[in-house]
Structures are given as structure tokens and as C-alpha cells.
Amino acid sequence: MLNEDALFYSRVLTELTLSFHIIYATIGVGVPLMIMIAQWVGIKKNDEHYILLARRWTRGFVITVAVGVVTGTAIGLQLSLLWPNFMELAGNVIALPLFMETFAFFFEAIFLGIYLYTWDRFENQRKHLLLLIPVAIGASFSAVFITIVNAFMNAPQGFDMVNGELVNINPILAMFNPAMPTKAAHVVASAFMTSAFILASIAGFRLLKGSDHIYHRKALYLTMKLGLIFSIATAVIGDFSGKYLAEYQPEKLAAAEWHFETEAEAPLILYGTLDNGEVKYAFKIPKALSILAHGTPSAEVTGLDQFSEDEIPPLYIHYLFDIMVTIGVWMMVLSFIFWVGSKRAWSFIHARWFRWLIVLGGPLSILGIEAGWWLAEVGRQPWILRGVMRTAEAATTSGQVDLMLLLFAGLYVVLGIGSVVILSRMFKSNPVERELADRKAEKGGVVQ
Structure with a gap:
């Protein structure tokens, strides 16, 4: 039996979670490529500023990844709690891309940890750069696999509908549905674009605040071009x-x-x-x-x-x-x-x-x-699975969704404020000018 309040709060909570998660997910997909490009340019030009760009971006990126893990886990939890009828109907179909998304994330996380803790341990920086390739690939494919789930919801295929159940499931055919190519490509490209402009915004802000260092000018030029x-x-x-x-559609x-x-x-x-x-x-x-x-x-x-x-x-x-x-x-x-x-x-x-x-x-x-x-x-409304199941049919009938909304909203406030405070303090306590001076002293060279 339909519970209108449960449906309403389920939709609000899902929208809130996705809206908050998409910020960190976008950064998580786009920034690894920015880091890789900055380090590659630094190696190619033998320019310490670009190498430092990659280093500092990586530190900030780790914080956003940690928050993204929490919100991503919340989405998985809410799929089962808020939309149980949908999961019962389509769970067998979307299980494969959901598993592959998790695998892609672990693939990214493992190499990110190795990359982060092996700075200055390679005489040949190109070998260190190679560690970023699986990080960038894992980040992008994580986005692709989770987007495949969304694409399936827009263009469901790869199954037969018998007595209200999905049978004869072909998960590969379901994954490569008509919506998948454009939707996955658009998500990844827009993540790269948004991440570049976010980093450009930070560089522009530092220049406005009087830190007219060549480091920030190079960061601005690189990110605006990307x-x-x-x-x-x-x-x-x-x-x-x-x-x-x-x-x-x-x-x-x-x-x-x-x-x-x-x-x-x-x-x-x-x-x-x-x-x-x-x-x-x-x-x-x-x-x-x-x-x-x-x-x-x-x-x-x-x-x-x-x-x-x-x-x-x-x-x-x-x-x-x-x-x-x-x-x-x-x-x-x-x-x-x-x-x-x-x-x-x-x-x-x-x-x-x-x-x-x-x-x-x-x-x-x-x-x-x-x-x-x-x-x-x-x-896509009124469908949660276009042409197969309406959103109203998929929602929970629990009367506790309003309480869940308040609890998760509080969690997102804490995560949002906390990540901003941590990132601000991290870079304020270690300004780029000081770090360049320290690296100059370590290498005994000249860093302008």
C-alpha cells in the first residue's frame, strides 16, 4: 500500500544524498587526471612548480575521497532501505555494475595510497607517474560503472518480464543499453571539466588574495586550458x-x-x-x-x-x-x-x-x-525503471523516513563543514611559498 509521506521523504532524502555526493564524486573522477597531467608537464619541462601542483592537489584529493566513500556508502544503503521494491525487481540486473564499481574504486584506492606514500622515493619520476595511470583509470571507470546503473534505469533491457518479475537476465546486454554510451561519456567529460574549473577557481582566488606567485599563475593557465x-x-x-x-526518451x-x-x-x-x-x-x-x-x-x-x-x-x-x-x-x-x-x-x-x-x-x-x-x-519521472516500474511503486512504506532524512542531513552538514575546515587548515598551515623554499633547501637548487 502506497505511503505518500514515505514516498515524498524517500525522494527528498535520495535527492539530498545524490546532490551532496555528486560534488565529491565529480572531484573524485576529475582530479586524478589533473594530477597526472600536472606531474607529466612538470617532468617534461623539468619544472618544480608543476610537480608541486600534483603533490598538493593529491593531498587535498585524499580528503575528498574519504568523504566520497561515506556518501557513496550512504547511496548504496538508501537504495535498499528507501527503494526495496526496485531492488527486489532489478537487483539481479544491476548487481554486476555495482560490484564492478566497487572493484574500480578499490583499484584506484590501492594505487593512490602507493602513489601518495612514495613521493621522492623514485630516482626516475616517470616511474612514480606510472602509478597515477591506474588511479585515473579506476576513478573514471568507477564513474562509468555507476552511471551504467543509472543508464539501465533510463533504458532497461537484457531481461524478460514474466508475472511481474525480471527473468532470463543478460547482465552484459543490460549494461550496454542505449543510454550507456552518451550518459557515461557525458558524466566523465563533465567531471573533468568541472574539476579543472574548481582548481582554476582556487588558483584565481589565491592570486586575488595577493599570493601572486608564479606557481598559482601556472596552475591557473593549466587548469583553464584543460x-x-x-x-x-x-x-x-x-x-x-x-x-x-x-x-x-x-x-x-x-x-x-x-x-x-x-x-x-x-x-x-x-x-x-x-x-x-x-x-x-x-x-x-x-x-x-x-x-x-x-x-x-x-x-x-x-x-x-x-x-x-x-x-x-x-x-x-x-x-x-x-x-x-x-x-x-x-x-x-x-x-x-x-x-x-x-x-x-x-x-x-x-x-x-x-x-x-x-x-x-x-x-x-x-x-x-x-x-x-x-x-x-x-x-525520468514518473518512472524509476522506465516503462517497467513507477517511482511510487518502488518506495518503502516505512514511517521512519522523515527521521532518516534528519539524521542523514546532519551527517552531510558535518561532512561538508568538516572537509572544508580540514582542507583550509591543511593548506594555510603549509603555504606554497614555504613548501617551495623547503624543497629548494632540500635539493640545494634554485626554485623560482
């Missing part, structure tokens, strides 16, 4: 995601674009408001939705008129789409201007106002990631 590369990659993959939705695309009637040469609607079903104050790009959906301006795009009312996702996901796209395009433009300005010696990229834009880019990128995940999850 952010530009991965923001372009994310946009390209996003285009493929639109074409996937048009073919496999047309109701989600139509709801996100406020595309109410099936028509050819469909415009792309950005921003605006809804007034009794009428779109007002929107910015429309002629034929762009047809291009996004099918690659040609004359293509017909399925509208919401083709679906029953109880299968249409909430229309507010349009605003989530606007936030995600606007932030992505803004960060791409900002990083492009910075890159071109660095090449052509434009002075304004060193101005305080421009550096503040870079600093704000970190939080904005996190907001963009959040909006993208909310769009992905809310846009």
Missing part, C-alpha cells in the same frame, strides 16, 4: 545526448524543451516562463531543436501531445536544462577568452574583475553538474 578542452568535449557529447533522447526531451506539439523545423526554446500552457518571454532559436534531435533542420520532433498526461515529466526540468547549458557555454567562452588572452598578452585577463569571474566559475560549474543530474533524474 577546462576549455573538456567543456568543448562535454558540449559535443551533449549534442549526442540530445539525439539519444529524441530516439529513446522523446518525452524527456520534449518536456525539457517545452515542445508541446509534434512538428518539423522545431525551434529550440531557452529561458521563458509558462502561463497556462503558453510559453512567454522565451528565446527561440529557429530549427535548432530539430538539429539537436535528428541532425537536420527539417526533421520532425515528437512533442508532448503524443504522451498521456501521467507519463509526462515535470515541466520545470526546462529551467534545469537552461541552467546546465548556460553555465556550460559561459565557462567555455570564459576559458576560451582566457586562453586567447594568454597567447596574445591581453592585460584584462589579469584584472581583478576577470579573476573574480574565474573564481565564480568553480561554484558555477558545480551548480551546472547539479542541474544536469536533477534534469536526468526528474526527467
